Amino acid sequence: MSLRGGTMTYHNPKGRMGRRLIALTLGGTVAGFATLAAAQSEPEQRDEFFWLSQINKASVVINSQEGLLDPALAPEIAGALTQVIADGDQPDAERPGTVISFEPLWIEKGGIDVTLVHAGRSSQDMHATYRAAMLRDKLLDLASQLDATSTTLVDLAETHAETVVPNYTNGVAAQPNSYGHYLLGHAAGLARDAERIREAYARIDRSAMGTTVLNGTSWPLNRQRMADYLGFAALVDNAYDASQISSMDQPVEVAGIVTSVSLHVGNFVEDVMTQYAQTRPWILLEEGGDNTYVSSAMPQKRNPGILNNARSDASQAIALAMGPVIQTHNITPGMSDPKSVEDNAAMVDAGISALGRLDRVLKALRINPERALEELNSDWTASQELADLLMREHGLPFREGHHFASEVVTYARANNLGPLDFPYAEAQRIYAETVAETDHAKELPLTEEVFRATLDPVAIIRNRATAGGPQPAEMTRMITEARADLTERQDWVKARRDHIATALSTLDADFGALLTE
Structure with a gap:
């Protein structure tokens, strides 16, 4: 793509489409145009030239059928347009991407009468x-x-539904959790991004055609029919909004989505990096390819190349997403600053790249459940459960129980003790001192067996009782619902693609019919 003198053009690469169109007969047959339409409808060819072609085709059909264009002129005008499209689809051909650069080519093929199609239209x-x-x-x-x-996230969550690992807050080990539950949390963040896409899509999937510059036209254009041919679900209602306001809003809104997606990618990667940096991490990357690479100087190092690349991709996407916001700032309505097709496509592509890299990261992760459990048992991430149990089953106010558990941890760390080897007698002593000035019995109401079981990370996960927790029943429910949501999302994408494809196919058939009249 290039920008020269305000005219944006695409340089069509050599490929199967160009080779197919070399042999295309421009005699005006419906079959010949169907070949052209099928070639053009390939998603990778939907550039500005493609859509200007569709708009022009729809204008010829609608205007000739609704009294705005002499039907006798329609076949010749349509034939000239077919030639312009075929020329643009040749290997290495220019694909003009503006009205003022497309129209002269059409005039060259069909004479000045082709501009009769321009009734009530504007660039x-x-x-x-x-x-x-x-x-x-x-x-x-x-x-x-x-x-x-x-x-991929949900699949990995199901695989690790019962894998117990440490989770971290403020960069510090906080509580045990199911790794599958942790992954479902990240999947929930991406699910909200999917909602944002659907919501934004509904606002963008509206046709501006027929609004002309900013206040409509005296020509009685059938805006709805134009929208239907181009696969739009609705119209931009207000003519001023169409090209002056909403067309500036759209890239800014999409930039917000790309930013959110990229932040989610970066957050996940950084959480993995924190663990990966440990001497004996419980989470590693499968070695090989560009997942990891050996340091040029330090043979023991396995640098996390894929994590670095994923973070970089996410950062690049966020940087590009700032563009439309900055470009829209402090300009009058309708200015072209944030509207660059190339820049906005690059922004979305960067978000897609970050998500694709995250997908590869997820598939490269290797979890060591035994090392994760060792990590948990080497620290006191289960200590809150002591306070919860004392309040739930013995009526001790939470703050008192919290103080008791905190003192246990303080003593343990001072004496290099872990949950598995903490002396029960010391727990009894600390409890008695904690409640000494209260009305509660001074004897720890937990047997040694119960005291140690309460600190078992696996038991803590199994015994969670709140909705949305990591206990097996809730994990099964959430995984099932996540899969159902993914199916709906995939169906939504397919339905939108099918709707556009059907609309364009209908346009091709109706336009092709003009060529035989």
Whole structure:
């Protein structure tokens, strides 16, 4: 893609489509145009040239059928347009991406009469329309990768539903948890990103065609029919909003989604990095490829290349997402600053890349359950359970129980003791001192067996009782619901793609029919 003198053009790479179109007969047959339409409909070809072509095709059909264009002229005008499209699809051909660069080619093929199609149109509404069409395609690409990465997360969560590991808050080991439960938490964050995509898509999936510059036209254009042909679900209602406000809002809203997605990727990667940096981590990466690489100087090191790359991808996406926000700041309505198709596509592609890299990270993770349990039992991440049990079963106010558990930890760390070897007699002494000035009995109401069982990380996870916790029944429920949600999300993407494809196919058939009249 290049920008020269305000004209944006695509340089079409050599490929199967160009080779297919070399042999295309431009005699105006429906079969020939169907071949052209099928080639053009490939997603990778939906650039500005493609959408200008679709808009022009729809204009010819609608205007000739609704009295805005002499039907006798329609076949010749349509044939000229077919030639322009075929020329643009040749290998290495220029694919003009603006109205003012597309129209001269059409005039060259069909004469000045082709401009009769321009009734009530402007580059303002035409460009706003193709930008929205291209951005919605990008959102569907982002949604597809998001769903793929989320599926990997949920699959891994199911695999590790019963794997007990430390979780961290403020960078410090906090409580035991199921690793599967932890992963479902991250999947929930991505699920909200999927919601944001669907919500934004509904606002972007609206046609600006027929609004002209900013206040409509005296031509009685059938805006709804145009929207239907281009696969839009609705119209931008207000003509001023169409190209002056909403077309500036759209990249900013998508930038917010890309930012959220990338923050989720970065948060996950940094959490893994914290653990990976330990001398004996319980989470590692499968070695080989670009997952890890050996230091050039220190042979013991296995640098986490894939984690570094994922973090870098996420950071790059966030940096690009700042662009539309900054470009929209302090400009008058309708200015082109934040509307660059190339820049906004690069922003979304960066988000897709970050999600794709996260997917690879997830597939490269290797969890060591035994080492994770050792980590838990070497520290006091289960100590809150003492306070909870004393309050739940023995009526001790939580703050008193919390003080008791805190004193146990203080003593343990001062004497290099872990939960598995803490002397029960010391627990009894600390408890008696903690409640000395209260009305509670001074004897620790937990037997030694119960005291030690209370500090068992595996038992803590198994005995959780709140909805949304890591206990087996809730894990089964949440995994089932997560999979159902993923199915709905994937169906949504497919339905949107199918709707656009069906609309464009209908347009191709109706336009092709003009060529035989």
